Amino acid sequence: MTGAFFDRLADRIDSVDSVVSVGLDADPSRIPDHLREKDLPQWAFNRRIIDATHEHAACYKPNAAFYEDADGWRSLRETIAYAHGKDVPVLLDAKRADIGNTTRQYAKLLDDVDAITVNPYMGRDSLQPFLDRPEKGVFVLCRTSNPGGEDLQDLELASGERVYERVAALADLWNEHGNVGLVVGATAPDELESIREQVPDLPFLVPGIGAQGGDAEAAVEFGLAGGVGLVNSSRGIIFAGEDRGEAFDKAAGEAAKRLKKRLNRYRD
Numbered sequence: 125m126t127g128a129f130f131d132r133l134a135d136r137i138d139s140v141d142s143v144v145s146v147g148l149d150a151d152p153s154r155i156p157d158h159l160r161e162k163d164l165p166q167w168a169f170n171r172r173i174i175d176a177t178h179e180h181a182a183c184y185k186p187n188a189a190f191y192e193d194a195d196g197w198r199s200l201r202e203t204i205a206y207a208h209g210k211d212v213p214v215l216l217d218a219k220r221a222d223i224g225n226t227t228r229q230y231a232k233l234l235d236d237v238d239a240i241t242v243n244p245y246m247g248r249d250s251l252q253p254f255l256d257r258p259e260k261g262v263f264v265l266c267r268t269s270n271p272g273g274e275d276l277q278d279l280e281l282a283s284g285e286r287v288y289e290r291v292a293a294l295a296d297l298w299n300e301h302g303n304v305g306l307v308v309g310a311t312a313p314d315e316l317e318s319i320r321e322q323v324p325d326l327p328f329l330v331p332g333i334g335a336q337g338g339d340a341e342a343a344v345e346f347g348l349a350g351g352v353g354l355v356n357s358s359r360g361i362i363f364a365g366e367d368r369g370e371a372f373d374k375a376a377g378e379a380a381k382r383l384k385k386r387l388n389r390y391r392d
């Protein structure tokens with residue numbers, strides 16, 4: 125896939141009429157029994173999920189946490205190639221960043237995927253090797269969806285800004301190549317609204333709907349910039365058919381389609 129990430133994403137959103145990010149969080153303990161005998165159960169699972177959902181997917185978002193062992197990395201590699209074979213961009217949810225020489229190694233993760241999530245806690249130099257890839261998307265954690273998201277991110281600085289507001293302002297500065305987005309959880313709709321006002325041009329990845337109970341309408345209303353952005357659901361799609369045995373993938377396809385339609389009601 126060539127060109128700037130957000131242009132490619134815009135094309136994908138248009139072609140499938142969907143802003144759904146399908147989260148491939150292939151928890152080995154929840155993979156259906158009949159796939160557990162396979163050489164790479166996570167890959168076998170993801171392949172069926174991709175077959176069933178790709179027509180509704182603006183992107184796939186595998187979370188690296190679920191693949192961090194030898195078989196996991198093999199499964200992830202196969203999954204990425206297969207998603208690309210279906211013309212779907214892949215956003216690797218890795219939440220990385222470190223000091224310079226280390227983060228240069230982390231940034232190699234971008235070689236195989238289209239975009240990545242990164243952690244801004246260590247500041248600009250920790251993100252530079254990611255930012256220096258104009259053709260890749262870099263989603264900076266800003267206001268996360270988890271209950272503890274407020275512990276640090278909502279703190280008020282001496283300037284009167286909240287920490288997440290400072291992160292949004294910095295991300296806007298770091299966006300020299302038009303390749304930066306923010307991660308803002310749907311479980312914090314007020315913050316979502318105010319961050320959108322602050323940075324009107326940055327696309328958001330909005331997780332936290334579905335299993336975490338976030339606000340889908342706010343996710344669409346405030347998550348998109350010029351129609352571009354992503355609303356993610358992982359467990360709510362890929363495990364929708366957990367009680368359906370071999371038809372698990374059909375249920376996932378239905379869940380992805382349902383979410384697409386639901387979100388589209390809020391798009392203009």
Ligand SMILES: O=C(O)c1cc(=O)[nH]c(=O)n1[C@@H]1O[C@H](COP(=O)(O)O)[C@@H](O)[C@H]1O
Nearest residue numbers: 187241268269307309331335336357358359
């Ligand atoms: O960066 C993320 O994607 C992310 C940020 C955040 O604030 N909250 C959040 O849930 N996520 C990720 O989004 C996915 C949510 O999964 P579900 O709750 O199953 O839809 C997981 O992979 C989380 O790691």
